[in-house]
Amino acid sequence: QKEVEQNSGPLSVPEGAIASLNCTYSDRGSQSFFWYRQYSGKSPELIMSIYSNGDKEDGRFTAQLNKASQYVSLLIRDSQPSDSATYLCAVGAYYSGYALNFGKGTSLLVTP
């Protein structure tokens, strides 16, 4: 069973702080990693993708990947109340036909 594990939270951070969201995966054949944001009652929205070890930055978001440790994280700098949502980690493998395996998500609450 290929697992994608996330702490369900809620993770509470004050406005302006850095939010750190973590994800581990069990399938060593995984090669593509994604973070989706899902507001309550809405559908998931892709916010970051990462394919190589290291960091990838996009605005206030940084994704970090360590394939040796089977670990991927998302940092949100200068967190805003509008960042309050559930963040889903998704993992894909070359043999999965581009299907994604999602974690349960981490609920983030940014308090003013």
Add this chain to the structure above:
Amino acid sequence: EAGVAQSPRYKIIEKRQSVAFWCNPISGHATLYWYQQILGQGPKLLIQFQNNGVVDDSQLPKDRFSAERLKGVDSTLKIQPAKLEDSAVYLCASSPSDTYEQYFGPGTRLTVT
């Protein structure tokens, strides 16, 4: 560019009844996915189509769920008969060929009573 369309947005049925959901993907997207998202869980893949062929339906409960994608565009997902545990949001997503980047529709929230 229009996004993924789904209907209906909400559906309430009694157990043992049947229900059908419709999805229209983004124009030109060859790959279409149906996911089930139970409250508090991540989306779980039910079935993946490439054009009008099935790529993966290993997690589709085939005794009660069926799906088709006629002419490689629109798709329908059917549940017959429904059970209480089928209460969930059914998400349709699409992507261009040979890419992981999926775009989700608004979903259909199903409540089975």
